[in-house]
Amino acid sequence: MHPVLTLVIQRLALGLLLLLAASVLIFVGTEILPGDVAQAVLGQGATEQALANMRAQMGLDQPAYIRYFQWLAGAIQGDFGVALSNRQDIASSISRRLGNTLFLASVAAAISVPLAIFLGLLAVRYRDRWPDKLISGITLTSISLPEFLLGYIMMYIFAVQLGWFPSVSNINAGMSFGQKLNAVALPALVLTLVVLAHMMRMTRAAILNVMQSAYIETAELKGLRRLTIIARHAMPNSIAPIVNVVMINLAYLVVGVVVIEVVFVYPGMGQYLVDHVSKRDVPVVQACGLIFASVYIGLNLVADIVSILSNPRLRHPK
Amino acid sequence: MADSDTLLEIRNLRIEATVYAPGEKPKNALIVDDVSLSLERGKVMGLIGESGAGKSTIGLAALAYGRGGIRLTGGEIRLNGREIRTAGPGTLRSLRGREVTYVAQSAAAAFNPSKRIMQQVIEATLHHNLCSQSEAEARAVELFRTLSLPDPETFGKRYPHQVSGGQLQRAMTAMALCPHPDLVIFDEPTTALDVTTQIDVLGAIKAAIHETGVAALYITHDLAVVAQVSDEIMVLRHGKMVEHGTVQQIIEAPREDYTRALISVRAIEHEEKKPTAEPLLRADNVTARYGAMAVDVLSNVSVDLFAGQTLALVGESGSGKSTMARVITGLLPPRGGDITFEGKPLPPALKNRSREELRQVQMIYQMADVAMNPRQTVQTIIGRPLEFYFNLRGRKRNERIQELLDAIELGKGFADRYPAELSGGQKQRVCIARALAANPKVIICDEVTSALDPLVADGILKLLLDLQKREGVAYLFITHDIATVRAIADSIAVMYQGRVQRYGTKSEVLSPPFDAYTELLLSSVPEMKLGWLEQVLATRRMESAGN
Numbered sequence: 001m002h003p004v005l006t007l008v009i010q011r012l013a014l015g016l017l018l019l020l021a022a023s024v025l026i027f028v029g030t031e032i033l034p035g036d037v038a039q040a041v042l043g044q045g046a047t048e049q050a051l052a053n054m055r056a057q058m059g060l061d062q063p064a065y066i067r068y069f070q071w072l073a074g075a076i077q078g079d080f081g082v083a084l085s086n087r088q089d090i091a092s093s094i095s096r097r098l099g100n101t102l103f104l105a106s107v108a109a110a111i112s113v114p115l116a117i118f119l120g121l122l123a124v125r126y127r128d129r130w131p132d133k134l135i136s137g138i139t140l141t142s143i144s145l146p147e148f149l150l151g152y153i154m155m156y157i158f159a160v161q162l163g164w165f166p167s168v169s170n171i172n173a174g175m176s177f178g179q180k181l182n183a184v185a186l187p188a189l190v191l192t193l194v195v196l197a198h199m200m201r202m203t204r205a206a207i208l209n210v211m212q213s214a215y216i217e218t219a220e221l222k223g224l225r226r227l228t229i230i231a232r233h234a235m236p237n238s239i240a241p242i243v244n245v246v247m248i249n250l251a252y253l254v255v256g257v258v259v260i261e262v263v264f265v266y267p268g269m270g271q272y273l274v275d276h277v278s279k280r281d282v283p284v285v286q287a288c289g290l291i292f293a294s295v296y297i298g299l300n301l302v303a304d305i306v307s308i309l310s311n312p313r314l315r316h317p318k
Numbered sequence: 319m320a321d322s323d324t325l326l327e328i329r330n331l332r333i334e335a336t337v338y339a340p341g342e343k344p345k346n347a348l349i350v351d352d353v354s355l356s357l358e359r360g361k362v363m364g365l366i367g368e369s370g371a372g373k374s375t376i377g378l379a380a381l382a383y384g385r386g387g388i389r390l391t392g393g394e395i396r397l398n399g400r401e402i403r404t405a406g407p408g409t410l411r412s413l414r415g416r417e418v419t420y421v422a423q424s425a426a427a428a429f430n431p432s433k434r435i436m437q438q439v440i441e442a443t444l445h446h447n448l449c450s451q452s453e454a455e456a457r458a459v460e461l462f463r464t465l466s467l468p469d470p471e472t473f474g475k476r477y478p479h480q481v482s483g484g485q486l487q488r489a490m491t492a493m494a495l496c497p498h499p500d501l502v503i504f505d506e507p508t509t510a511l512d513v514t515t516q517i518d519v520l521g522a523i524k525a526a527i528h529e530t531g532v533a534a535l536y537i538t539h540d541l542a543v544v545a546q547v548s549d550e551i552m553v554l555r556h557g558k559m560v561e562h563g564t565v566q567q568i569i570e571a572p573r574e575d576y577t578r579a580l581i582s583v584r585a586i587e588h589e590e591k592k593p594t595a596e597p598l599l600r601a602d603n604v605t606a607r608y609g610a611m612a613v614d615v616l617s618n619v620s621v622d623l624f625a626g627q628t629l630a631l632v633g634e635s636g637s638g639k640s641t642m643a644r645v646i647t648g649l650l651p652p653r654g655g656d657i658t659f660e661g662k663p664l665p666p667a668l669k670n671r672s673r674e675e676l677r678q679v680q681m682i683y684q685m686a687d688v689a690m691n692p693r694q695t696v697q698t699i700i701g702r703p704l705e706f707y708f709n710l711r712g713r714k715r716n717e718r719i720q721e722l723l724d725a726i727e728l729g730k731g732f733a734d735r736y737p738a739e740l741s742g743g744q745k746q747r748v749c750i751a752r753a754l755a756a757n758p759k760v761i762i763c764d765e766v767t768s769a770l771d772p773l774v775a776d777g778i779l780k781l782l783l784d785l786q787k788r789e790g791v792a793y794l795f796i797t798h799d800i801a802t803v804r805a806i807a808d809s810i811a812v813m814y815q816g817r818v819q820r821y822g823t824k825s826e827v828l829s830p831p832f833d834a835y836t837e838l839l840l841s842s843v844p845e846m847k848l849g850w851l852e853q854v855l856a857t858r859r860m861e862s863a864g865n
């Protein structure tokens with residue numbers, strides 16, 4: 001078997017193991033909270049008998065490890081149970097909201113990733129000159145502002161003053177793609193500003209690191225243009241660190257958007273999670289936790305595999 | 319004024335750089351001062367000198383390129399009659415990679431690891447629109463053949479890590495010759511190679527120069543090498559020209575003292591000592607490998623080191639010499655065999671050895687810079703073994719440090735310095751003092767002079783011999799350099815692929831009849847005479863034809 005295939009399979013297996021460990025943590029975490037679901041449903045005034053009946057009905061009288069495997073088996077089949085607060089099926093509520101979150105994240109990623117890499121290249125090309133400093137200055141300013149503040153500033157400028165985009169990003173299944181884009185424009189813009197600096201600076205650093213190499217000098221002594229050298233000779237050798245930071249930021253776009261979703265009242269996972277945390281709806285919190293963990297681990301796994309594949313020594317062994 | 323045959327004309331070249339010394343303000347340093355040279359079409363000029371002589375800097379100036387913060391601040395550089403020192407970036411891009419190309423010292427670093435060799439070899443040719451892709455590839459294959467690369471048709475399809483260092487160096491020469499340049503700068507193209515590889519690469523480069531009629535600046539610190547490929551030689555020191563003449567004049571009748579010193583380097587006379595009855599250190603049938611590797615790095619190595627003598631382990635990279643040092647010091651416990659010291663077996667692993675056993679065997683490394691903690695003063699570095707092994711403190715410790723500093727001929731004022739404030743040779747001397755501080759019976763010297771300039775290396779070898787005479791310490795001397803071995807060894811073990819190929823006293827090992835490998839190794843060491851390269855290559859061709 002090709003050695004790269006072995007490595008990739010190893011990584012996949014490790015990722016699965018990690019996901020399993022995360023699921024245990026999520027389960028244990030909710031387990032050690034005082035009270036249980038029966039208590040939460042029936043409230044403080046419930047009698048012992050009522051609690052016991054409720055527990056038997058919900059299967060809570062069984063040992064924890066059995067309940068864990070039941071929960072896990074359900075989750076793998078897409079069954080997260082029923083929300084306590086409104087008795088709705090968690091899986092179907094989540095799937096719609098997850099779709100919304102992924103849509104917002106994709107729009108933000110589609111803008112921010114190419115832009116960050118391009119700005120990184122540009123910063124390297126004009127290193128220590130004004131374009132580099134301007135790019136660094138703007139991106140650092142935007143990352144230094146708290147995202148909710150950034151959200152309100154954007155809202156004030158683009159929604160209130162200019163009236164280009166709605167301030168509340170309400171989307172539903174009946175909207176066309178264009179309408180949806182218009183609805184998420186502001187949150188996507190804010191998210192872009194939030195993740196841009198990190199990716200751009202890592203791209204810049206990763207390429208600058210490679211720019212010290214002797215083969216960059218070789219390229220320069222061939223009479224190549226600076227931007228050609230950066231794109232053709234430096235970029236391919238700095239893919240691994242760039243992909244890593246891109247993936248971390250993509251994960252953030254999915255997992256870390258709670259604040260932005262609340263600011264723009266966007267019907268995504270974050271909003272959903274916050275609602276149910278405040279209602280102590282444990283099954284929903286568990287489901288969200290598991291999905292977030294999967295996204296995080298999955299994206300990092302992709303970064304790992306791309307790093308492996310970008311190494312010519314591994315791709316083409318002696 | 320230059321006639322039409324002059325390709326490169328450098329006049330009163332002045333090159334400066336900003337130096338950032340530790341703890342001082344950045345200051346301007348003159349790297350090259352008032353150097354002039356003129357090179358005709360099709361001729362080869364050797365630039366020779368120690369590190370810091372400015373030879374690479376002058377070579378790169380022919381491409382109007384300054385590495386790092388180096389600035390070409392004065393004088394004229396005319397290439398094909400056109401002034402290029404003050405030319406704009408557009409002009410420079412149009413001549414670099416077309417009129418003049420560059421072969422770097424380390425081809426392994428100068429090739430982009432993520433691109434196929436062919437892509438890189440023809441890149442400049444395509445970039446300057448000199449011909450079509452298929453023509454360029456055909457030209458590259460032709461050059462691969464001229465440079466005797468294996469499978470020239472498919473060689474370019476490989477990635478740099480898939481070929482050997484010697485092959486990569488030849489591929490870099492092909493890369494430089496592909497766009498039919500007028501001038502190639504060879505910057506120490508064979509320095510990083512083993513001698514047996516060096517001779518092949520040197521032969522290939524010379525043949526390629528001859529065949530294409532290209533002019534070249536050949537930069538090296540090795541006079542014997544440059545004498546084989548050049549028409550004329552310029553000797554440089556501290557950025558100034560020392561002497562300039564034909565090869566014959568420089569090596570047969572040098573005018574300057576400095577040139578004479580360069581030529582007579584390694585002329586150390588050393589009386590060989592006879593083996594005594596009992597060896598001090600004995601390696602018996604040692605076999606070793608790293609981790610889960612499937613092959614042994616050392617197989618059945620048996621050598622003896624006698625008290626107060628020097629045993630040289632000679633071989634190419636990968637022959638297992640340094641692994642032998644790791645086994646003896648206990649860093650790599652062997653899979654089989656024993657190391658005995660004064661008749662008693664040494665525990666195989668470092669952690670099982672007593673402090674006294676550790677004290678008896680000390681090491682000096684190739685890279686003195688990285689073998690010292692940059693944040694400790696010389697005093698702390700040398701004082702550490704004194705405290706550790708002898709529990710010396712305070713005044714007694716400082717007195718002993720001064721004694722050691724005197725022994726390595728550094729004297730007062732060095733105790734409070736940091737490694738960064740020392741020259742390469744001084745750093746290596748401090749490492750020697752550190753090893754001596756333990757009062758060991760054996761010092762393992764791992765390529766201790768390889769990173770040093772010939773004259774500095776000579777000083778270190780003389781110091782080592784001198785210390786051996788006074789202190790009676792034995793050296794296990796690991797090196798790839800036959801000249802060094804001749805200078806200091808009492809007995810020699812020639813290593814090849816983890817085995818001892820030939821072993822005995824110096825006079826035995828270096829006298830015929832030789833085995834095939836030792837013959838190859840000895841005959842590959844460049845000699846400082848005209849026509850040596852052709853002679854050796856011709857002999858080898860005849861031999862292989864005879865077989």
